Amino acid sequence: GEDVEQSLFLSVREGDSSVINCTYTDSSSTYLYWYKQEPGAGLQLLTYIFSNMDMKQDQRLTVLLNKKDKHLSLRIADTQTGDSAIYFCAERVTDKLIFGTGTRLQVFP
Amino acid sequence: DTGVSQDPRHKITKRGQNVTFRCDPISEHNRLYWYRQTLGQGPEFLTYFQNEAQLEKSRLLSDRFSAERPKGSFSTLEIQRTEQGDSAMYLCASSLDGTGNGYTFGSGTRLTVV
Numbered sequence: 001g002e003d004v005e006q007s008l009f010l011s012v013r014e015g016d017s018s019v020i021n022c023t024y025t026d027s028s029s030t031y032l033y034w035y036k037q038e039p040g041a042g043l044q045l046l047t048y049i050f051s052n053m054d055m056k057q058d059q060r061l062t063v064l065l066n067k068k069d070k071h072l073s074l075r076i077a078d079t080q081t082g083d084s085a086i087y088f089c090a091e092r093v094t095d096k097l098i099f100g101t102g103t104r105l106q107v108f109p
Numbered sequence: 110d111t112g113v114s115q116d117p118r119h120k121i122t123k124r125g126q127n128v129t130f131r132c133d134p135i136s137e138h139n140r141l142y143w144y145r146q147t148l149g150q151g152p153e154f155l156t157y158f159q160n161e162a163q164l165e166k167s168r169l170l171s172d173r174f175s176a177e178r179p180k181g182s183f184s185t186l187e188i189q190r191t192e193q194g195d196s197a198m199y200l201c202a203s204s205l206d207g208t209g210n211g212y213t214f215g216s217g218t219r220l221t222v223v
Contacts, residue, residue: 004151033211042113042200043152045211088151096142096165097202097212099151 004100018076022089029091113215134203144200
């Protein structure tokens, strides 16, 4: 079946690294995505990784994929207050995205 | 092209009324998706189109819901006889077939049924 799980909440101090974790169930996923959603706004694509990759780095963002354990993580280096938002993990199954419930990241000074 | 546009941004309607939302995708994108997001949840897939063909519908899409993409460009999502449980954010996204680099989402239409 298709199921994506995330922890609900993460709180970090400004300047520290944040790590948001996600597990998924469908081994046929081709791509995995991280989206950011700020209050009252739509979803902003942050980064994505192809399922045959282990890691992808994009400026402050690092995505790690453990395909054996079906585990995906997003690391944000030097977290800023502007990073406060809800982060969604999503897997692409056939032609649609299946989203997790989102992790609310709160950054405090 | 400024991205995916959705109209209206907000809609308040009385229970039992019909509502229609519009989505204008990125012009070169041939795929268009509708999602629904309720408070505290991630977006849930409703349906998607490739050009004008509706290729998949979720079981969440009851017979009160209908989506069209008549010319393969903009799409409409209509909800008939709205119920309070239909209150949600309705998100539209578009993508280019065959690419993996994500789906571009619009800002959504927030529906409140009173």
